Structures are given as C-alpha cells and as structure tokens.
Amino acid sequence: MAGVYISYPFCAQKCTYCNFASGVFPAALEGEYFEALLAEIKSTEWPWTPETVYLGGGTPSQMDPGKLARLLEAIPGGKWREATVEAAPGGITAELAGAWARAGINRVSLGVQSFAQAELRGTGRKHTAGIVASEVEILRGSGISNISVDLISGLPRQTEESWNDSLDWVRRLDVPHVSIYMLEVDEDSRLGLEILDGGTKYGAGRVPREEDIAGFYEKAVDMLAEHGLARYEISNFARAGYESVHNLKYWRLEPYLGFGADAHSFCGGKRWQNAESPADYVVRMREAGAAVVERTVASMEEEYFFLGLRQMEGVEAGPERIAPYRKDVERLVEMGLVEYDERRLRLTRRGVLLSNDVFEVFIHTCPG
Ligand code: SF4
Numbered sequence: 264m265a266g267v268y269i270s271y272p273f274c275a276q277k278c279t280y281c282n283f284a285s286g287v288f289p290a291a292l293e294g295e296y297f298e299a300l301l302a303e304i305k306s307t308e309w310p311w312t313p314e315t316v317y318l319g320g321g322t323p324s325q326m327d328p329g330k331l332a333r334l335l336e337a338i339p340g341g342k343w344r345e346a347t348v349e350a351a352p353g354g355i356t357a358e359l360a361g362a363w364a365r366a367g368i369n370r371v372s373l374g375v376q377s378f379a380q381a382e383l384r385g386t387g388r389k390h391t392a393g394i395v396a397s398e399v400e401i402l403r404g405s406g407i408s409n410i411s412v413d414l415i416s417g418l419p420r421q422t423e424e425s426w427n428d429s430l431d432w433v434r435r436l437d438v439p440h441v442s443i444y445m446l447e448v449d450e451d452s453r454l455g456l457e458i459l460d461g462g463t464k465y466g467a468g469r470v471p472r473e474e475d476i477a478g479f480y481e482k483a484v485d486m487l488a489e490h491g492l493a494r495y496e497i498s499n500f501a502r503a504g505y506e507s508v509h510n511l512k513y514w515r516l517e518p519y520l521g522f523g524a525d526a527h528s529f530c531g532g533k534r535w536q537n538a539e540s541p542a543d544y545v546v547r548m549r550e551a552g553a554a555v556v557e558r559t560v561a562s563m564e565e566e567y568f569f570l571g572l573r574q575m576e577g578v579e580a581g582p583e584r585i586a587p588y589r590k591d592v593e594r595l596v597e598m599g600l601v602e603y604d605e606r607r608l609r610l611t612r613r614g615v616l617l618s619n620d621v622f623e624v625f626i627h628t629c630p631g
Pocket residue numbers: 273274275276277278281282283285286320321322351374
C-alpha cells in the first residue's frame with residue numbers, strides 16, 4: 264500500500280540542532296509555496312489511492328488550517344488509514360485541533376525534543392513541559408489520541424537527571440508512540456558545526472559524551488518497554504497497533520509520493536527528489552510545472568537490507584538471498600551485531616547501537 268508525504272519547511276525559528284532544509288523564510292514565500300504545493304499535488308496522475316498521508320517539515324502545524332484542508336482535499340482517498348501532521352508544541356488550540364480532525368488528520372507527531380527547561384532554552388524551542396501536557400489533552404479532547412512524542416538524547420546541558428525527567432513526562436503523558444533520536448553531528452546544523460569546528464554559542468561544550476548519549480538512549484529503550492511501548496525500529500517505539508503505518512513504508516520499500524521542497528518519492532523501483540530550497544522549488548514549479556532535480560533507479564536488494572534491517576523484526580532472508588553476503592553475515596553474527604537463523608536476519612541490541620557498521624556491509628557487498 265502507498266503513502267503521500269507533504270513537506271512544509273517553514274518554522275517559527277531555526278533550532279540549533281536541526282539539520283533539515285527548514286527554517287524561517289519571508290511570509291510572502293510561504294504564500295507562494297502553498298500555491299506551488301497545491302499545484303504539484305493537483306497535477307499528479309495518481310497510480311494508486313494512498314493509504315497514509317504525512318505532513319512533515321518544517322512545522323506544518325503552523326500552516327493555516329483552511330489551507331491544510333485544501334491540500335488534503337486534493338489527495339485521493341479522504342479517509343486515510345493514517346494521516347499525520349508534525350507539530351511544534353506551543354500553538355495547538357482546541358480550534359486548531361478540531362480543524363485538523365475535520366480535515367482528516369488522525370495522528371499528531373509532537374516535536375518535543377526535551378521536557379527540561381535548561382535544555383530547551385539553548386535550542387530555540389519555546390515550549391515548556393506544562394504546555395506539552397495541556398496540548399496533549401487538547402488533542403485527545405478533539406478526538407486525536409494517536410499522538411507521538413519526539414525526544415533527542417544528546418542535547419547540550421542534558422544530564423542523567425534531566426533525561427530521566429523527560430522520560431518521566433513521557434510515561435505520565437501515556438502517549439502510544441515515541442521517537443528517540445540521538446543527536447546528529449554534521450555540518451548542516453549550527454550546533455553540529457560548532458561541535459566539529461569549535462565555539463561556544465550553541466552549547467557544543469555542554470553536549471554529553473558519546474557513551475552517555477548511547478546510555479540515555481538505552482535507558483529509554485528499557486523504560487519504554489516497561490511502559491508497554493516496544494521498539495519496532497531503531498528510533499521508534501509504540502504500543503501494539505500504534506506503529507506508524509506511514510513510516511513503515513520507508514523501511515518496507517512500499518511506494519510513496521512526496522510533494523514540496525526536498526520531498527523524496529519512491530515508486531516503480533525509481534526514486535526522485537524535488538529541489539531542496541523552498542524558493543528554488545517555487546520558481547521551478549512556476550516556470551516548469553515540476554521541481555524534480557534528481558532521479559535514480561533504486562538499488563532494491565541493497566535497500567531491502569539496509570532499510571529493512573532498521574526494523575527490530577529484521578528482514579526475511581533465506582539462504583539464497585543471503586548467499587552474496589554469507590561471509591559478512593557470519594562475521595557480524597560473531598561480533599554479536601546481528602542474529603541469523605537461515606530465515607530472518609535482524610539486529611541485536613548491540614547491533615542497533617552500531618547499525619551503521621552493519622548497513623555498510625550490505626552497501627559495499629551488494630552484487631552488481
Ligand atoms: S527542529 Fe523542527 S521546528 Fe526546529 S527548525 Fe527543525 S524543523 Fe523547524
């Protein structure tokens with residue numbers, strides 16, 4: 264079954280740790296972007312009726328709800344099995360949540376990142392733990408109880424105590440889905456750049472040690488399991504039946520179409536990607552009626568392993584399928600990073616922490 268992803272890269276602020284192609288842009292661009300996005304969706308010849316819709320960003324929760332409804336109306340289906348909007352806590356009112364529910368949204372992913380004020384202050388996020396708690400109640404009151412909360416292990420000023428405090432909040436809020444990301448250090452975020460190049464503005468010197476970040480993540484795995492949320496993918500935890508139907512498509516190589524700046528699509532064994540910056544996207548849509556900047560043929564066998572292995576259930580891999588990788592798989596089994604029983608291949612608990620080492624094997628040894 265297929266999915267739809269809509270990118271809305273506009274945010275109220277640029278968070279220090281954020282390495283997405285999102286940020287603060289002129290209001291006029293936001294209006295033009297909406298028209299381009301609507302035009303892109305409307306001009307699509309749909310190869311299927313989607314099962315899921317996911318509005319990501321950026322901060323699609325800051326979009327005018329009437330406009331959000333117009334985007335959704337242009338997508339076939341209507342009563343999708345799962346329709347998610349990513350939201351930044353701090354602006355969810357009963358009116359907004361009600362409008363989302365009427366437009367077909369039945370899941371909200373809250374980019375909380377932390378419940379600790381000392382951590383939040385340095386990132387640019389404006390919410391407090393109390394605001395998150397009251398907005399979770401507002402969503403539930405509007406009939407949206409499928410709620411996910413994101414946390415980041417590794418933010419500057421994070422301590423064992425503050426991490427435990429954030430986990431306690433998650434437990435008390437009793438949401439059915441949680442995502443835990445370990446801080447990504449790269450040149451695409453201001454904090455990442457500071458960690459790599461030095462500086463004191465964004466708190467690079469206060470980032471926990473790598474082993475502590477992994478320890479925080481492991482602690483979350485145990486706490487969430489005790490609370491009934493099983494890890495079903497490296498970064499994702501859910502009560503049974505609340506796994507993200509949309510995100511599972513990425514790891515199971517099911518088709519999806521992406522709309523908007525930097526959106527990716529995968530269909531018919533091909534991948535393609537739109538222009539990254541919203542301004543570039545708007546210009547391309549206006550001048551050419553399309554914004555695709557890159558097309559590739561998917562390496563299906565390679566992707567089958569390195570995307571599928573992200574799931575805790577692993578991938579089906581009988582002796583024939585594993586044959587080109589047999590030696591490497593045996594080595595990974597010996598290292599304690601994967602389990603293999605001639606039917607399924609899956610990461611071990613240790614393998615999750617060193618998953619890039621495992622994935623590399625499949626990328627480098629892919630036949631052809
Ligand atoms: S973390 Fe979220 S809200 Fe912050 S800049 Fe990135 S996309 Fe925007």
